[in-house]
Amino acid sequence: MAFAAFGSSAAPVEQAPRKKSWIAWVLLAPGLAYLALFFLTPFVSLILTSLQAPVEFGDVGQYQTAFKIENYATVIEQYWPHFLRAFGYALVATFFALVISYPLAYFIGVTARKWPLLQALMLTLVIAPFFISFLLRTLAWKQLMSDDTPLVHALKALSILPPDGHLTGTAFSVIFGLTYNFIPFMTLPIYTNLERLDTRYLEAGADLYAKPSTTFWKVTVPLSMPGIVSGTLLTFIPASGDFINASSTFLGSAQTQMVGNAIEANFLNLLNYPAASAMSVILMALILVIVGIYVKRSGTEDLL
């Protein structure tokens, strides 16, 4: 049912070429081969691994083919808080990224139209963080938020943070990191959409005695919905599977571990491949369902 949400419900276009052409298949072959090799194959392998059982009296990391469906129940029972936290953090981070990105994208795409140079400069600034490694940027934030920094001293002096409080290792820092790291993914799709916004619609709204806020909610937002939907998807999906920001090495602590960290720990430290695979499959399924419902609800399936 979730899959249906991604398909187009529109009637087939009349002018579609009716002649069956082998050229289409030739052109399609590399793409299909790519999907088969780099999506289908690992996916089948993932599902098979998730059902494996430990070799009897086997050593660390030794598993054999089985149909151990209980693996799924076990990981849900053990790691449901991590799943919950992952989706919670991702949701909040997506919300903040949207709140920050929309005005930014609007400014670049609509307000700054008169000044192409400014537009180009601001776009570069949005993309600029990509020039530096994701890991380095996150580590830099960890440094900026650690206990002996002016920021933390100031927050403590203002009693915003209790005397024994921290910024790093808290839900705040993890959500902050997620928001920060995914802002470009939110800004760019909204920008590309708003850039084409026909401002005559806004004038028409004003002519019809709509307040600026009414015009915004009734005209601008619906028109930019495709940008918002792709921006939120590009943010929410990777954020819910992220394991860098929440890791204790970066901005998190034992209290902020997300499901990505649980998968990493099971895969690398415990060598419990079935558990790690089962969690990955569940994560994929949950994201598919959540995104499917979201796309249906926002009524934009033909805008995607």
Added chain:
Amino acid sequence: MSRQLPQDPIIRDLVLQARRMQLSRRHLLQGGAIGAGALALAACAPAGSTAPTPAEDNSANDPSLVWGNWPAYLDEDDAGGYPTLQRFEEQSGIAVEYRVDVDDNNTFYGTIKDQLALGQYPGYDTFCLTEWMVARLIRFGYVQELDEANIPNKANLAPALLNPDFDPGRKLSLPWQNGFAGLAWDTEAFPKGLESVEDLWQADLKGKVTVLSELRDTMGILLLAQGVDISSEDWGMDEYSEAIATLEEHVTSGQIFGIKGNEYMQDFIAGDAVAGICWSGDITVLNAEVGYERFKFALPDSGGTLWGDTFVVPMGSTRKTNAETLMNYYYEPEVAAEVAAWVNYITPVVGAAEVAAEVYPELADNQLIFPNEETLSNAHIFRTLSSADDQAFNAEFQRVELGA
């Protein structure tokens, strides 16, 4: 068709598959499907069902070497070069690529285990891992036997280290450095200092305590504090669970801020950590970094752990002789003393202490580098765990690390 095949076993497999299929347009999809099947089968095969065999040695024609090691584990000059290593390169003509890639035994193992299991070159000709992991590599048959004829200086190995239970006579492994895990603190933020493990749990250290992600060090020290002799066989899950409960209590309450590998060093400098369970040599490196004796290290009154990191050569390396030449060089007492003076860990090389007494008289009494009997009696080696215990203990430790 004589192009070299890629290193990665799975890609290699697929390339071979593709060649056999004589790739045509239509066969491509079929090949993908068969590849999927092959991969699925590969995923099902129990790891280590066929023991890897040593690669043929090509050292004579290939004077180079890749050595993987932990951070702050080799003498460094101000320019970022490694003086002892540079001298080795000049002497032997072997070009060494020294890669500081090991930050955690499990993570490192995780990144190279597939190549190890298939007997392929994992990207390193030799690397130094902690003995419990070396014990696993030996048990799985992943490492090559060393040729004593190439390492005459092996005679300098401290006799106490010659016969570990996992490798009697050190036929497949050779110690690099040993060291202590114990208590460390920032003398500026916490001048009182620490004596026992219990001291870590006081209120003014709340949220400022860091412990090691190395199970045997953190849990070893907590078990010792409970009065358990960690080298003996007469303790098990009951004692371990009690220590886990202590760890979990302080992680949940927020007393312990981090469970980390070497990254905790940055937390000490940034002020996120003030005290914790740490590795002896790291503290000296930290002091060198800040330029004065700001951090202190001590074994807790109930005892610290003694661990060792050890050279092995993976089955896939074609440059074993080069690796052995390197080991032999670092077993010269003069070289070992120079390394020890910089890394501040315990050298396994007999005679290094005497050299150090002459060249670095100020270090000769340093108990962290050249410990005497009394210090050593307060440091304990975590016993080699059975596979079942290893898995059960590790699962509990990870559970605490992941929180709830």
